[in-house]
Amino acid sequence: MIEVPDLTALQFTLADDFLSLTFAVFLGAFIFFVLSAREIAPRYRSAIWISAVIVAVAGYHYFRIFESWNSAYELVDGVVQSTGQPFNEAYRYMDWLVTVPLLVAELVIVLGLPRERRRSVLVRLVPAAALMILLGYPGELTAEILPKAIWGTLSTIPFVYILWVLFSELGSSINDQPESVRATVKNLRWILLATWGVYPLAYMIPFITDAGAAFAGKQVAYAIADITAKAGYGLLIHKVAKWKTESLTDPTADDDRAPARVA
Numbered sequence: 001m002i003e004v005p006d007l008t009a010l011q012f013t014l015a016d017d018f019l020s021l022t023f024a025v026f027l028g029a030f031i032f033f034v035l036s037a038r039e040i041a042p043r044y045r046s047a048i049w050i051s052a053v054i055v056a057v058a059g060y061h062y063f064r065i066f067e068s069w070n071s072a073y074e075l076v077d078g079v080v081q082s083t084g085q086p087f088n089e090a091y092r093y094m095d096w097l098v099t100v101p102l103l104v105a106e107l108v109i110v111l112g113l114p115r116e117r118r119r120s121v122l123v124r125l126v127p128a129a130a131l132m133i134l135l136g137y138p139g140e141l142t143a144e145i146l147p148k149a150i151w152g153t154l155s156t157i158p159f160v161y162i163l164w165v166l167f168s169e170l171g172s173s174i175n176d177q178p179e180s181v182r183a184t185v186k187n188l189r190w191i192l193l194a195t196w197g198v199y200p201l202a203y204m205i206p207f208i209t210d211a212g213a214a215f216a217g218k219q220v221a222y223a224i225a226d227i228t229a230k231a232g233y234g235l236l237i238h239k240v241a242k243w244k245t246e247s248l249t250d251p252t253a254d255d256d257r258a259p260a261r262v263a
């Protein structure tokens, strides 16, 4: 829970609109993933269910963040005033604790990694993700630059490790992918880096601007990052899963060792 800085009406409204938009996008994405899961072969289908769970969990949290935002401020005659209620930034971090491991799981499923490799990736990345988020949180709460920088740097260590593992896993699985998805799987690496890279940048906004602009700007930046990293990424995973489904000889087989026809 944090004391909130003063905001201009524009800052308040912009963040308010983005929180609301993000909730709406996640709602739409949830419906899409649920309805489109049956187009996907059973062996990749759980990746689509995971996408649905991710946007449902994140949508719920955005609803709570939106409510918290609106109870921390009120608009009186066009002037934004803080109500004295704190803003609960923990919803965001609780959300990441759940959704980041699920995003990793979704990826290893759609890549069709052998069971053992899948396990080894998850065993390394799930604790690293938790560490990254837990180390970032104290830095998010403080307005002071030095502790913010220290926690941010500590959190960046597991972050770099995660990206490194994902990059090398994606890289080494490219040749096992059907021709039709190879280019997309290659691009997935850069998309992952580009979307996940927004989070540390958003975290650093308070280093470059005043408290009000930073506070509202961070909400907007995290909202955009969440839309791309969860809904946008889920759509891409869906596309890969669909193409891979089309390249299977027997898409109905529920066995990840069944031979895939390499197109």
Ligand SMILES: *C/C=C(C)/C=C/C=C(C)/C=C/C1=C(C)CCCC1(C)C
Binding pocket: 096, 099, 100, 103, 132, 133, 135, 136, 137, 151, 152, 153, 155, 156, 159, 196, 197, 199, 200, 203, 226, 229, 230
């Ligand atoms: C759906 C939510 C996702 C993909 C969240 C990802 C969050 C991060 C990659 C956060 C990283 C951070 C750092 C690397 C340093 C500063 C603190 C964090 C937690 C913002």
